[in-house]
Amino acid sequence: MPESIADTLIYDLFPGYKLSSYQLNEDQLKLELDFVDDAVCPKCGTRVDKRHDTTHRIIKDVTAFGRKVQVDLPVRRIECPYCGTKGVEQVSWLSKDKYSRITKRLSNAIIKDLE
16 A cells, blocks of 8 residues: 555555656656556456566556656556456556556547547
């Protein structure tokens, strides 16, 4: 669980993750996240502590403090011991499909700009 105001903010923006590190420069904010909770099976919803492997995705989010936001997101591939499913853990705050490279916030902002 979050321990500080900054941790709470990150946890609210990126549920299930905590801030591992960040870099701030003139035009970009890079966030590196790490897991807080166990993985959840995408089929049966059971919490799973066994990982097949972990990959990293670079995710784009809405602009913050006048800077582009880039998130280095670890994503787990799991093997569920209960239902046998092997697959990529679903990340609730990513846009639509499990392979998305943008957040729902950014997707919604783009749609709003197009209206």
